[in-house]
Amino acid sequence: MITKVVIQGYRKFRSFSVAPDAATNIIVGDNETGKSTLLEAITLALSGRIDGRWANEELNPYWFNAEDVRDYLAAYAKDPQTPAPSIRIELYFDSEDPDVQRMRGVHNSLRLDCPGTKLEVVRNPDYDEEFTAYMADPDRLGVMPTEYFEAMWKDFNDTPLRRRPAALGLSMIDSRTIRSKAGVDYHTREILSSFLEPKERAAISVAHRKSRHEMTTSSLGGLNEKVRDGSEDLHDAPLSLTMDQSARASWEAGVVPQVDNIPFAMAGQGQQASIKVALAMKRRAESARTVLIEEPETHLAYSRLHKLIDRVETLAGKNQQLFVTTHSSFVLNRLGLDKLICLRGDTPARITDLDDGTVAYFKHLSGYDTLRLVLATRLVLVEGPSDEMVFKRGYFDRFNKYPEADGIDVISMNGITFKRALELCTRLDRDVVALQDNDGTDAANIVEELKEYLSVNRKMFVGDPALGKTLEPQLVKANGVDHMRTVLGLRPQDNPDTWMPNHKTEGALRILESEQTVVMPDYVKQAVEHFA
Structure with missing residues (x-):
């Protein structure tokens, strides 16, 4: 299994490293944070190829990290002896397999004595x-x-690699695109081919040549x-036609799968994506040790996605390591928040000590938009939409802009408990404020129960029970009955x-849009001032 990924100077990543989970890794992040780049890097270091072509054939100027190039060009103007930028991708393995152990060495950036490829x-x-x-x-x-650069694929013994060792089997599924006009892209052909033993493949090849x-x-x-x-009048030697027997006419190029008697290329893209994932997960363990899946939710309706994730969970082998990129909270929740890798620059966030109960909690509430919690840098947690609109009004009155303008x-919460949400925010070290009704409970007791998740950057504010159990009476107390009637x-x-x-939601909307002055309850003011 891959125990560490180190990337230096490749595209988005200037100096990046992550220690993946041995079984499942769910990679999330905002757009352009490098989710696809991470899978590309793993593919390159595992196979020396990308999209079926050798790295040297695909090498282009935009592989180099833009900051590295900019700094080099500035330094070169002062000193032409400045070393040119380079790219290094390293995969560190933990395996007793003899094929993997043959790649053991210390020729890596961490100087560790272990097997690996780079x-x-x-x-x-x-x-x-x-x-x-x-x-x-x-x-x-x-x-x-890049014409003056070269890509070298080696193991940690610094020995050049010519082919991927069998023990490093790889399946790559990109659900977003169907690259081949024949309906079967390079990765899918590799998957289909892996189901055959060498003797079986040879027998099919001989039969195919005989039929041609x-x-x-x-x-x-x-x-x-x-x-x-x-043709006798055109050429001295007679002309004739024959079926192509060269490598270009191999049986793999002419055979395509069918779905319910319909050629794979004619199936819907969602169905193609599901089939690719199922094929990759069902491969023999030795031929698919690492499975990479790009955005499995693409092209799939909710019910189909539900079935697909069930299939992934069922088919995942104990000797397979899974990397999945996603923009779907459902995928994240179902496969487990404890498997999360959140990308943000060169410092990925891993959750390694999330309570098992919290992981199970979000699995059962898989429809909740957990990715908003995960991806937000600064956030405010409120009980419902009415609290959300009132807070926004209070923030606007204080700063003359809405919180979204400041990246908040x-x-x-929509039924999610503050305890579960705050635990997740704590593990991700997020700047968060929580606003909660007291419901007749002493505010100090509510805060005390959650104190292990609170800090300078994580605060909880609760209304004074003497001023009302919920937000609405608190607002009436702060503004008076007559003025509140005017506001509404x-x-x-x-x-x-x-x-x-x-009329909770309607009332909150009128408060948000009202041109009248609105005095916020003290606990809402405190929450707003946290961001001052």
């Missing part, structure tokens, strides 16, 4: 003169000329007689004390 992109010394001329050109582009030869001698026989008769996400646009005979509890 992919390095460095300047090729054979092109020193060309590189110097390129750098001296005043009209050169602000990118690295028979077609040449039978079906094409009459046509070849006509071609020969008409206000999240309604009520008739003279309407009593805010009885109207507001029966």
Whole structure:
């Protein structure tokens, strides 16, 4: 299994490392944080390939980290001897498999004596003169000329690798795109091929060649007689047609799977994605030790996604290590918050000590938008939509802008307990404020029960029970009955004390949009001031 991934200078990652879980890893992050890049890097270091092509064939200037390139160009202007930027991707393994142990060594950035593979992109010394001329050109582009670099795939013994060892089996499924016009992309062909033993593959290949030869001698026989008769005047040697027997015409290229008697390419993209995942997970353990899945939720309705995640959980082998990128809270909740890797720059967040009860809690409430909790840098937790709108009004009155403008996400709990949410925020070290009704309980007792999750950056504010059990009476106490009636646009005979509890969301919306002054209860003011 992969125990550590180290990435230096590759695309988004300048100096990145993460210790993945031995079984399942759920990779989340905002757009452009490097989720796909992480899977690409693992693929490159495991196979030396990307999208079925060798790294040297795919090498391009945008593999290099932009900051590394910018710093190098600035330094080169002062000192041409400055070392050129490079790329290093390392995978550290924990396995007693003899094939893996043969890759043991200390040629890695951590100087650990362990098995591993690495992919390095460095300047090729054979092109020193060309590189110097390129750098001296005043009209050169602000990118690295990859023509003068080379990609080297090696193990930790510094031995070049020519093929992926069998013990490092890899399956890659990208649910977002279907690359092949034939409906089966490179990765899917690799998966299908892995179900066969070498002798079985050879037997099919021989049978395929025989059938093509028979077609040449039978079906094409009459046509070849006509071609020969008409070609004698054009060429000294007779012309004829034959079925292609070269490697380009291998049986793998001509065989495609069917779904309910419909060619794979004609199936819906959601169905194709589900099939790819199922095929990858059902491969023999030795041929699929590492399974990489890009956004399994793509193209799938909720019910289909539910079935797919059930299938992933059922098929996951004890010797398989799974990496899944996702934008779906459902996928995250179902596969387990304790498997989370949250990307943010070069410092990923791992949750390694989340309470088992909290993990199970979110699994059972898999529809909750947990990703908002995970991805927010600063957030406010409130009990429901009415509290959310009132807080936003209080924040706007204080700062003349809504909290979202300052990167603060206000999240309604919608039945989720504050204890579970605050535990998750604590493990991720998030800046958070929680607003809670007292419901007749002493505020100090509520805070005391949650004190292990509270700190300077994590606060809970609860209304004084003497001023009301919930938000609505607290607002009436702070503003007075008459002014609250004006804020809400009520008739003279309407009593805010009885109207507001029966129209919580409507009342909060009127408060948010009212042009009248609204005095916030003290605990709401304290929550707003936390962000001052």
